Amino acid sequence: MxxxxxxxxxxxxxxxxxxxxxxxxxxxxxxxxxxxxxxxxxxxxxxxxxxxxxxxxxxxxxxxxxxxxxxxxxxxxxxxxxxxxxxxxxxxxxxxxxxxxxxxxxxxxxxxDGIGYVRSLKEETGELNGKKVVVLGAGGAARGIVYALLKEHVSDVVIVNRTRERADELISILTDKAEGTSLSSASQDELESVLSSADILINTTSIGMHPDLDATPVDAALIPEGIVVSDLIYNPLETRLLREAKARGCTVVGGLGxxxxxxxxxxxxxxxxxxxxxxxxxxxxxxxxxxxxxx
Missing domain, CATH: 3.40.50.10860 (Leucine Dehydrogenase, chain A, domain 1)
Incomplete structure (x- = not known):
């Protein structure tokens, strides 16, 4: 660097x-x-x-x-x-x-944030080219990460946010950087169908951060077995989301990297x-x- x-x-x-x-x-x-x-x-x-x-x-x-x-x-x-x-x-x-x-x-x-995140994710999982990524949240952290993911030529990024308008706003900011990546938004209600075809799930929200250790942004049953699940939170090192994903055979990546x-x-x-x-x-x-x- x-x-x-x-x-x-x-x-x-x-x-x-x-x-x-x-x-x-x-x-x-x-x-x-x-x-x-x-x-x-x-x-x-x-x-x-x-x-x-x-x-x-x-x-x-x-x-x-x-x-x-x-x-x-x-x-x-x-x-x-x-x-x-x-x-x-x-x-x-x-x-x-x-x-x-x-x-x-x-x-x-x-x-x-974005370049730091992508470097950490690639160290744990390999190349990101062609992957379908679901991002939870549309705040400042999500912006940096989606921007960096576009540079890695992932095939799809779906941004899921409580208020879908916020996700759409983020997409409009980044559309001209997409370079062949499909950018779309989804509501919480659509999470199950969106996740069913995902390769990587990334939580950019603060749900599950210390001290709220019992919270999780996704019902464990919705996480496809064996995908990559990543949480930006680094305190705790293993959130409930990552714990439950690990139990489903997923590759988990915490926020520390x-x-x-x-x-x-x-x-x-x-x-x-x-x-x-x-x-x-x-x-x-x-x-x-x-x-x-x-x-």
């Missing part, structure tokens, strides 16, 4: 962070602080709790405080786009930003230094383990 900042010369300590609401649960600080240390870069990555009504002030503040960049998480990934000076093609195409680089006072938004790789790409954009992926992975696992088994 190489970010667009390959030849950055760093002198002052780097200020980095993640903005979201809520934010206390984020494992990004654990991951990025170990990466900075391993790369020998002085600096700090901090969690920043920003309410929606203070988003514009937060962007101005980060610039004023000399931040080199920050990550953006729920619920700010779409709204932040109007507040940045420039947008990378990845951000424009999927209508969401999860990484902001600040250089010479200029803020530029990127989306590393995507989380690590989106962070690795962001780290490289900020620093120009290759991300220590395996160390970042270990740091997140340790943080998750500590959270569930505090001393």
């Amino acid at each position: 190489t970010g667009p900042t390959e030849h950055v010369h760093i002198h002052a300590p780097l200020l980095l962070g993640v903005i979201g609401d809520p934010i206390a649960h984020s494992k990004s600080p654990a991951m990025h602080n170990i990466a900075l240390e391993a790369a020998g870069l002085p600096g700090m990555y901090v969690p920043l709790h920003v309410k929606p009504e203070h988003l514009a002030e937060a962007v101005t503040g980060a610039r004023a405080l000399g931040f080199s960049g920050f990550n953006v998480t729920i619920p700010h990934k779409v709204e932040i786009m109007t507040l940045l000076d420039e947008l990378d093609e990845s951000a424009i195409s999927c209508g969401a930003v999860n990484t902001v680089v600040i250089r010479d006072g200029i803020t530029t938004g990127y989306n590393t 995507m989380f690590i790789y989106q962070g690795a790409y962001a780290f490289e954009y900020w620093t120009g230094v290759e991300a220590p992926v395996s160390l970042m992975h270990s740091a997140v696992l340790e943080a998750l383990n500590h959270e569930h088994n505090p001393l």
